[in-house]
Amino acid sequence: MEPVLWALKTDKVKAALKEEKRLDDRALDAYRDIEVSNEVSKNAEGSARVRLGKTDVIAGVKMILGTPYPDSPGEGTISVGAELHPMAFSEYEFGPPKPDAIEVSRVVDRCIRESKTLNFKDLCIKEGEQIWICFIDLYPLNDDGNLFDAFSIAGLAALIDTKIPKIEDDKIVKGEYSGKLKLARQPLLSTFAKIGNTVVLDPTMVEQKAQDARFSVATTDDNYLCAFQKGGFGGFTGAEIDSCIDIATKASKMVRKKL
Amino acid sequence: MAKKDEKIDYVKNGKRVDGRKVEELRPLTIEVGVIDNADGSAYLEWGQNKVIVAVYGPRELLPKHKQDPRKAIVNFQYRMATFSVPDRKNPRPARREIEISKVCSEALQRAVFAERFPNTVIDVFVQILDSNAGSRAAGLSAASVALADAGIPMRDLVASTGVGKAGGEIILDLNKFEEDAPDAVDIPIAIMPRTEEIVLLQMDGLLTTKEWKKCLELGVKGCKQVYEVQRAALQKKYDAAGAVKGKEKKKEEKAAKKEKVK
Numbered sequence: 289m290e291p292v293l294w295a296l297k298t299d300k301v302k303a304a305l306k307e308e309k310r311l312d313d314r315a316l317d318a319y320r321d322i323e324v325s326n327e328v329s330k331n332a333e334g335s336a337r338v339r340l341g342k343t344d345v346i347a348g349v350k351m352i353l354g355t356p357y358p359d360s361p362g363e364g365t366i367s368v369g370a371e372l373h374p375m376a377f378s379e380y381e382f383g384p385p386k387p388d389a390i391e392v393s394r395v396v397d398r399c400i401r402e403s404k405t406l407n408f409k410d411l412c413i414k415e416g417e418q419i420w421i422c423f424i425d426l427y428p429l430n431d432d433g434n435l436f437d438a439f440s441i442a443g444l445a446a447l448i449d450t451k452i453p454k455i456e457d458d459k460i461v462k463g464e465y466s467g468k469l470k471l472a473r474q475p476l477l478s479t480f481a482k483i484g485n486t487v488v489l490d491p492t493m494v495e496q497k498a499q500d501a502r503f504s505v506a507t508t509d510d511n512y513l514c515a516f517q518k519g520g521f522g523g524f525t526g527a528e529i530d531s532c533i534d535i536a537t538k539a540s541k542m543v544r545k546k547l
Numbered sequence: 548m549a550k551k552d553e554k555i556d557y558v559k560n561g562k563r564v565d566g567r568k569v570e571e572l573r574p575l576t577i578e579v580g581v582i583d584n585a586d587g588s589a590y591l592e593w594g595q596n597k598v599i600v601a602v603y604g605p606r607e608l609l610p611k612h613k614q615d616p617r618k619a620i621v622n623f624q625y626r627m628a629t630f631s632v633p634d635r636k637n638p639r640p641a642r643r644e645i646e647i648s649k650v651c652s653e654a655l656q657r658a659v660f661a662e663r664f665p666n667t668v669i670d671v672f673v674q675i676l677d678s679n680a681g682s683r684a685a686g687l688s689a690a691s692v693a694l695a696d697a698g699i700p701m702r703d704l705v706a707s708t709g710v711g712k713a714g715g716e717i718i719l720d721l722n723k724f725e726e727d728a729p730d731a732v733d734i735p736i737a738i739m740p741r742t743e744e745i746v747l748l749q750m751d752g753l754l755t756t757k758e759w760k761k762c763l764e765l766g767v768k769g770c771k772q773v774y775e776v777q778r779a780a781l782q783k784k785y786d787a788a789g790a791v792k793g794k795e796k797k798k799e800e801k802a803a804k805k806e807k808v809k
Contacts, residue, residue: 387649390642402751501653503748513759516734516750519649521656523744526763533756 289378298498305486312341312492317535319490324441324546326449334450334469338442341492342432344376347424347442349450351469353460354421356412364411364419368397369426370439376428377493393426395477395517396439399506400424400447403475403514410470418458422450422469433493436504440477445547447471474544475514478536479504482520487528489535503529505536509544557714557725564724570765572708572720572772573681577689577780579696587697589780591689594722595679600689602697605667619664623652625686627675647683654687654707654737654747660700669699680723681709683735684773687747692777696784705746706774707737710766712754717761719769732758736766740774743767 304311314320320341328335334349356363370393372380385393400406411420424446426439451465481491481499491499500522506515513533518524524532558569567573573594582588585601592598608614625647629636640648651673659669671693673686684707691705711721713728726733732752738745754762 385642387645390645391649394642394646398751402753404753501657508753512753512755513750514753516748517650518745518748519653521653523657523739523746524748525744526767529745529748529763530760533759537756 294494294497297494301495301498302484305483305488308486310488311494314490316486316488317539319437319539319543320492322441322543322546324445326445332446333453333465334446334448336442336445336449337429338438338445340434340438340441340490342430343434343438343492344428344430345435345438345442346427346429347439347446348427349446349469350423350425351450351453351460352421352423353413353455353458354419356416356419360408361416362412363408364413364421365408366397366401366406366422366424368393368400368424368443370396370435371425371427372431372435373427373429377431380428380431391517391519392436392439395436395504395515396424396426396443398515398517399440399475399477400443403473403506403508403512405471405473405475405508406447407470407472413455420452422447431493433491433496434479436479437477437490440475440506441543441547444474444476448547473512474509474547475506476508476540476543477504477506477515478532478540480532480535482522482524482528487524487532489539503532505533507533507536507540509541511537555714555728557728558716558718563718565722567720569716569718570768572769573722575773575776577692577776579692579780579784585693585697587693587695587699589689589693589696591685591692593681593685593688594720595677596675596682596685597677598682598685598689599674599676600686600693601672602669602690602693602699603672604669604697605664605699606670608666608668613668614666616665618661619659619667619669621652621656621659621661621669621671623655623671623673623687623690624648625651625673625675625683627678627682631675631678631682647686650747650749651683651687651690654705655690655694657744657746658691658701658703658705658739659694660702663700669694669697680721680726680733681735684708684720684737687737688773688777692780695781703739703741704774704777705737706740706770706777707735707747708766708769708773710734710736710762710769711750712752712758712762717758717765719765732762734762734766736763736770738767738770740771 332348450469501520587602712732713725737747
């Protein structure tokens with residue numbers, strides 16, 4: 289869409305927010321409808337599709353054998369990648385990942401990694417020699433805003449679905465599994481857009497276009513915070529951050545029920 | 548380095564492993580105007596971190612389709628020198644550097660009156676020469692001084708620091724040893740000190756809401772300490788420049804008087 293058309297639409301968003309209203313009639317602290325399904329791909333060790341309103345994304349997990357980093361010989365690891373595929377939005381294009389794609393994948397990575405939901409020691413097969421690398425790859429199918437949360441829900445749902453391949457003679461036996469991946473907790477991102485002086489949860493694309501700043505907070509089911517990321521050109525007050533954390537803690541509980 | 552399972556007191560009798568107090572920054576110095584070709588520049592040392600920053604602009608942004616007719620774009624580029632970390636760093640910008648560059652650009656964009664310079668770019672090149680945890684805070688703090696040195700109108704300086712947790716203790720400006728604690732939480736934060744508006748905030752690690760509130764309070768305090776050093780550095784350069792100009796003027800006046808007498 290042309291920038292001028294976005295400008296007209298974002299004006300509407302801002303005008304409505306002056307009366308604390310959103311164009312889709314949602315409360316400021318409400319998520320859109322969430323639908324989670326699994327079995328996107330049989331070849332994946334785990335997969336999930338998440339619809340967050342009109343935003344639609346897919347996550348797939350592949351468990352690959354690798355060698356450990358020299359500074360952590362007894363630990364496996366994860367790797368999160370996101371490709372902003374041009375099928376999902378007119379502004380995306382093929383090519384090496386741009387800062388936006390790198391940022392969202394690194395924030396989802398931190399949300400999962402820093403929550404310590406995966407015990408990296410469990411992902412070690414033979415100390416100093418062989419480990420599991422858990423690749424979590426994220427693709428948007430349709431981006432109507434807030435890929436951060438959609439990706440984080442899909443990533444977690446795919447991990448919950450993940451089976452660990454069977455190993456024989458240091459090699460993976462295709463199609464056979466030794467068990468499920470163990471998760472200690474359920475970390476989820478909650479992302480807010482600050483538009484003027486109003487902060488809204490789970491922004492749509494047009495709200496995202498209207499936003500001055502963005503803030504994501506990752507919370508766990510046992511009430512820890514495990515990641516923050518502020519983005520966008522504006523700033524937040526300390527009180528706004530605290531309020532985001534409160535809302536995220538409550539809202540993410542509702543999201544977990546869908547998993 | 549200590550073994551991972553070994554119990555370490557990160558704060559003992561009010562002192563940290565490197566002898567600092569809980570609320571104490573590592574030694575911080577900033578020098579303004581260190582790169583002759585640049586429109587503005589700064590050199591910063593913060594503990595073992597050493598950072599040099601050059602600002603070019605506002606200048607025309609090319610290619611033209613990247614221009615914004617409403618404002619200047621602040622282009623903060625964070626790079627680590629290959630020798631600035633224990634193992635040699637691949638010179639190709641890593642994903643980490645690209646993400647840091649993005650969030651720091653956005654933080655500075657808030658501070659700069661960008662709408663005064665449409666269609667331009669303000670390039671901020673940040674080179675890390677040596678590092679020991681907290682290099683993005685160092686780079687960002689130095690960058691805002693270099694922007695001021697370039698004469699770019701700003702709402703305020705951007706002051707940044709790290710704050711977080713090691714061994715259960717909430718501490719300011721973690722060094723690498725503290726950042727490697729098994730329960731470490733690292734929170735880079737940047738504010739515009741006059742309004743305390745948060746323009747950069749990241750976190751990783753497990754933290755309770757109560758601990759976060761302590762971190763925020765301590766982080767804001769730390770940023771304000773950085774702010775004092777930033778202001779003093781700018782004042783030093785421009786006071787010195789003023790003094791030189793003053794002296795030259797007096798000399799000229801004296802010479803003129805002599806001429807008259809003759």
